[in-house]
Amino acid sequence: MIEIENLTKVYPNGKRALNSLSLNIHEGMFGLIGPNGAGKTTLMRILATLLTPTAGRVLIFGKDLQTPEGKVSTRKSLGYLPQEIGFHLKLTVEQELDYFAILKNITDPKDRNRQIDNVLEQIGLRSARKERIHTLSGGMKRRLGIGIALLGSPKLLIVDEPTASLDPAERVHFRNLLFQLAGKRIVILSTHIIEDVNQVCSDLAVITNGNLLFHGAPEILLSQVKGKVRIVPESELNAEKNLRLISSKTTPSGTEHRVLSSEKPSHTSENIEPTLEDAYLWLIQQTSEESENV
Numbered sequence: 152m153i154e155i156e157n158l159t160k161v162y163p164n165g166k167r168a169l170n171s172l173s174l175n176i177h178e179g180m181f182g183l184i185g186p187n188g189a190g191k192t193t194l195m196r197i198l199a200t201l202l203t204p205t206a207g208r209v210l211i212f213g214k215d216l217q218t219p220e221g222k223v224s225t226r227k228s229l230g231y232l233p234q235e236i237g238f239h240l241k242l243t244v245e246q247e248l249d250y251f252a253i254l255k256n257i258t259d260p261k262d263r264n265r266q267i268d269n270v271l272e273q274i275g276l277r278s279a280r281k282e283r284i285h286t287l288s289g290g291m292k293r294r295l296g297i298g299i300a301l302l303g304s305p306k307l308l309i310v311d312e313p314t315a316s317l318d319p320a321e322r323v324h325f326r327n328l329l330f331q332l333a334g335k336r337i338v339i340l341s342t343h344i345i346e347d348v349n350q351v352c353s354d355l356a357v358i359t360n361g362n363l364l365f366h367g368a369p370e371i372l373l374s375q376v377k378g379k380v381r382i383v384p385e386s387e388l389n390a391e392k393n394l395r396l397i398s399s400k401t402t403p404s405g406t407e408h409r410v411l412s413s414e415k416p417s418h419t420s421e422n423i424e425p426t427l428e429d430a431y432l433w434l435i436q437q438t439s440e441e442s443e444n445v
């Protein structure tokens with residue numbers, strides 16, 4: 152388990168990226184969502200021991216990250232896939248994995264080969280082992296990134312926006328791969344794609360401006376907007392009271408607005424089943440309105 156207590160990070164330029172954040176993360180898939188600049192990467196870099204917090208405490212599998220012993224043991228049990236990964240494009244898939252396995256201190260060549268075979272199987276790149284990295288598709292490169300993170304069989308896997316640049320089929324493939332990998336591990340998935348979290352995470356946190364807005368199961372977040380989402384045509388928008396606009400789209404019959412409201416629907420609009428994205432947008436909007444009113 153990961154225990155985060157009152158974690159604060161203030162960068163040297165005075166930017167407060169995390170603000171006394173407390174959170175516990177258990178085995179399985181954990182989704183971390185929030186708008187740009189919310190503090191997600193800062194949090195993940197602290198968990199990955201790449202950044203030192205200004206205040207607060209983090210225990211990873213019972214070890215305090217502030218102690219040298221805690222840092223060493225976390226690094227041993229960690230696989231981290233950052234947003235950008237610098238591959239050696241002229242190496243083959245197999246050579247790249249071998250290179251990173253050596254960096255991870257897997258010194259015995261037999262053990263290294265065994266682990267590389269396992270990882271290639273897990274990420275579905277067995278047939279591409281002799282291919283040079285510059286010839287791989289974006290999705291295959293992301294899978295190779297996860298393969299590198301998996302070397303050493305880490306108990307904690309942290310992945311930062313892994314599906315952002317992938318096509319829909321590769322995205323689904325990749326998120327299913329993460330789900331399979333979760334098993335007895337902790338997998339932290341940071342993303343802007345709420346649907347990915349909805350499909351594979353049993354627990355999630357929403358952060359904005361370094362503050363924790365929500366922590367719990369996706370169903371609980373969803374339940375907060377149940378019975379409150381509906382589609383309203385442009386012509387009816389003024390007839391409805393206390394609406395919160397989620398999104399708008401142009402259809403052959405005119406502009407339609409997806410809105411949230413606790414009021415009874417007007418005669419031409421009716422409530423529809425909300426999505427996790429509705430709940431997320433509602434939470435974010437509510438918070439930004441509250442902070443504007445302070």
Ligand SMILES: Nc1ncnc2c1ncn2[C@@H]1O[C@H](COP(=O)(O)OP(=O)(O)OP(=O)(O)O)[C@@H](O)[C@H]1O
Pocket residue numbers: 162163164166167168185186187188189190191192193194
């Ligand atoms: N090295 C740094 N020095 C100063 N400010 C920084 C630094 N790194 C990040 N920040 C700021 O801290 C805040 C949080 O950034 P962070 O990258 O953690 O957010 P994020 O949620 O990962 O955003 P995104 O989704 O855009 O990647 C932002 O306002 C960012 O500009």
